[in-house]
Amino acid sequence: MYKRIVVKIGTKVLSRENGHINESVLENIVGQISDLKKSGVEIVLITSGAVASGRGLFKLAGKIETVTDKQVFAAIGQVKLMEIYAKLFEKRNYLCAQILVTKEDFRDRGHYHNMRRCFLNLLRDGVVPIVNENDVVAIKELVFTDNDELAGLIAAQLEADALIILTSVDGVLDGSPSNPSSKTIPEIDFKNITSFQRYVVQEKTDVGRGGMTTKFAIAKKLVSSGITVHIARGTRKNVLRNIVTNRAVGTKFVPLKKTSSVKRRLAYSEGLTAGALVVNKRAGDMLISKEHSMSLLPVGITKIEGDFKKGDVIEIRDICNKKIGFGISAYDSDKIKEMVGKKGGRPVVHYDYMFIE
Template sequence: MPAFRKVVVKVGTNVLAREDGLLDFTSISHLVDQIAALKQAGTEMILVSSGAVGAGRSLFEAPEGMSKVVRRQVLSAIGQVRLMEIYRQLFANHGLFCAQVLATKADFQGHTHYNNMKNCFFALLRDKVVPIVNENDVVSVSELMFTDNDELAGLVAAMTNADALIILSSVDGLLSAPPGEPGSKVIHEIACDDKQWLKAIAPSRSSFGRGGMHTKFR
C-alpha cells in the first residue's frame, strides 16, 4: 500500500531547462522514470509541468517587433506540442499514457468548468494515464493568469483531493538566508500559522519562470 494514494508533482522551467533556457532532456527523462515508478507502484500521479515556452524557443525564433505577450503565446503554442511529444515517448517506454490538460484561472472559478475538469481528472486517474497540466498561455489574459504554475499546482491538488503536493526546485529548499550568505541553511519544516518563514523568502523570480520561492508558500 503506497504511503500516498494520490500525488501532484509540479516541475518548473528552471528544473527542466538548461542554462541557455532550452529543454534539458536528461532531467525530463529522470523525472518521468520516477513518476512512472510511483504510478506502477499504485500511486495516482498528476504532473504540473512548465517548459512549453522553452521548448518553443528551441524550435522557433520569434520575429522582431513582436510584443512580449504575443511572443509568449506563440512560443508556448509551438512548444507545448513538442513538450507533450517528449512526455508521450518517455511515458510510453514504461507502458503508460499521458494526457494533456491545459487550464486557465477561469476554469477554477466557474462551477460547470470546475466540475468538468475534476471529472476528467478522476476518469484519467482510473487508468494507466498520467495527466500533465499546464496553463493555457494561448488564451489566458493577463488579468486572469496564474501567478505561475505553483498556484496552478495548488489548485489542482485541492481539486483532486491529493494527499501530497511536491514542488520540485532548482535550489535545496527554503533557506534561512540568501544562498550566498554564511550560515544559510535549509528550513525543513514550517507550521501554517508561523509567519517567521516569510522573512526567509526572497521576492525575486526564477531565471526563466514567472515564480520563485514566495509563490510556493502562498
C-alpha cells in the same frame, strides 16, 4: 505513504540555458513517476516549460517580446514538450494526457466539475495527466500567478495527499539562495509562521514567473486544508521516491486539520469570485472567531457588490471592505438585496460552504 500526489516541475528544472528541454532531467523524473505508479500512487503532473521550449525552437527577429510573442512560443513549445513526455512514458508502458487550462475553468462551476471528473477518470484508468496553463488563450486579467498557483488549485480540487514542487533550490532556505552558507529548513509548521517569514526571499528565475514567496503563500493555503506541501530540488536523485516514502528531502510544510473538498476549493478562490458581500462589525467578528462556527445571515450583511447567481463563489468582506474569506451563495444577488439587514432569514452563506482566512 501518499496515495495521490500532484507534482509540479518548474521551468528552470526542465530547461537548459539555451531554452531547450533537458531530456535527461525529464527522463529521471518520468522514471520516478512510473515506479511510484507501479506501487499504487496516483500522480498528476503540472509542467512548466512550454514558453521556454518555444524560445529554444523559434527565434524572433526583434529582442523585445510582446504578449503575442509569448503565446507563439507557448503554442510551438507545448507540442515539443508533450512529444518528449509521451515518448518517455511510452518507454515505460504508460500513457499520458495533455490538459491545458485557464483560470476561467476554475471560476465556472460547470468547467470545474467537468475537469475534476476528467482527472479522476484518467487516474482511474492509469493515465498520467500532464497539465499546463493554456497561455495561447489566457487573457491578462485571468492568468495564473505562475504554475505553482495552478498546482495548488489542482491539489485542492483532487483532494491530493500532497503537492510536491520541484524547483532549482533545495527548499526554503534560512537565507538568500545566492548565499552559499544558507541552509535548508527541513520542516515548517504554520503555527509558528512568524519565525519563518523573514526567510522567504522573492527571487524569480529568468525563465519562469514563480518565486519562493508565491510558493510559501500556496503552501499556507493547502496545509490549512490538510494537504502536505514539499519543496525540493528537482534534479536531486530519487527526490520523488524519497518524499513519498517519508524520507527527509527539501522542505516539508506540516498540514493542519483536514477540511471538506468544498472549503479546499474556496481557499483558492482569489480572483475567481462573481461578486462580494460586505458584513457589519458584529458579523465580521463572529465569522473570524475561532470559537464559533457561524453561517452568514441576512441581518449581518450591509452591502452587495456584483451580479451573481445561486451557487456562485463570492468574496466576504468586513466593515472596512477588507477580505476575510469566501463562500458559496445560497441565493442570487437580486434575492439577497431584498434580504439585506433583515432578521430571521435563512443563511445567505452556510458555514459548510464558507472559507474564512
